[in-house]
Amino acid sequence: MTATLPTLPADVPNVTPQDREYHRLRSTYTASHTPGAILLPRSDSEVAQALRYAAGTAAPVSVRSGGHGLSGRSSNDDGTVIDLSRLSGVEILDPETGLVRVGAGARWAQVAAALSRHDLAISSGDHGGVGVGGLATAGGVGWLVREYGLTIDHVRAATVVLADGSIVRADGRSSPDLLWAVRGAGSYVGVVTDLDIDSMPLSGVAVTQLAIEVDPDGAVLERWAEFMAGAPRALTMSGALVMSDDRPVLVLTAVVASDDPRVAEKALRPLEKLGRVHRGRVSSARYADLVPLEHLHPNLGQQPSTTTNALLRRITADSARALVDVVSHRARPLVQLRALGGAVDDVDPAATAYAHREAHALVTATTFPPYSGPDLDEAVVPLLPYSIGAYRNFETRPDDEAFTRAFPGATGERVKALAGRYDPDGVLSRVDRL
Known part of the structure; x- marks a missing residue:
């Protein structure tokens, strides 16, 4: 039985079961789902509106960047999905250092294609269809991992929308604890909408x-x-x-x-x-050949x-x-x-x-x-x-x-403490409980 949800935020594009696009957006790579509403925010403020809406329900809340995650937790049944696919920009902030700002809704094939034109690369998993947000806030074991390290090792800052709708810029000076959590446990503390990442020079x-x-x-x-x-x-x-x-x-x-x-x-x-x-x-x-644009596809629960x-x-x-x-x-x-x-x-x-x-x-x-x-x-x-x-x-x-x-020992205790600080009501843990 589908839960009764409050009125959807008027300013945020959305897809519901009655819409033609619903079948293409409802599932993940590994699981078929039937969410009550899929919200597609185009800005940090719209992500905040989407989160406030989701927090006002008692239903599951899923955040999706690419939908390729093996757990299938980026969608759900009867709840809300916040789909970040419209936040997919790739911007080179500093050509000298290779600092890049990447939208959490981009997929790594898009990132690699954009950076390849500048002989830059970010080690980013082994499939181009993987979303940036899911990988770059959890680890990132890519084709260059021994040369580059984990993707999270090069995240310098991030924009995070907290469960109460607050928008925070996390970096090593102003929010070091939040940045620490983003680098490996980001899904427990907020919705990351973009990340500043150091790329490496790589012509081929x-x-x-x-x-x-x-x-x-x-x-x-x-x-x-x-x-x-x-x-x-x-x-x-x-x-x-x-x-x-x-x-x-x-x-x-x-x-x-x-x-x-x-x-x-x-x-x-x-x-x-x-x-x-x-x-x-x-x-x-080219590095982009390892995670090519041909990897991009809708996720329809095709690989249980x-x-x-x-x-x-x-x-x-x-x-x-x-x-x-x-x-x-x-x-x-x-x-x-x-x-x-x-x-x-x-x-x-x-x-x-x-x-x-x-x-x-x-x-x-x-x-x-x-x-x-x-x-x-x-x-x-x-x-x-x-x-x-x-x-x-x-x-x-x-x-x-x-x-x-x-998250063993002290690492796990710190993740739990920060989750309690930044998401005290457990909005983001309704699908993936601590």
């Missing part, structure tokens, strides 16, 4: 695909992790551990933050010592799935065997591996709401229908003893346990 990258045959005990995975620990930080690698003819294979994309293929060849050459490695030709590309993840300090012999056990499970989960380290390690763990600077590998596991949460939980059991935490954006079920894994 070198890219190749490779596949590594994995032995039954996973020893090759440990050797790959050792290789990455000593690799130049310009090299970032991520991919999937898959089963092929009942044998595990590690299928990877390697990206080198250089437009010189010789730099990539030198960085990748030691991989040949790992075992049976099948490598494609190194090619040159259940995902969880684990951050590992490193891949050891024991955790490598566990990874093989996970991918061999009857549910055949999609297991993705991302190498961290490099520039991620440069930041003090207390400087942002992402505390896991010692983690050098991120493992994501996903099941698809007919398999569901219990099957995934069973599949990942072998890996759990080696997990030191989690990355919040790769979790379908953001419950209390997931919160503690993402």
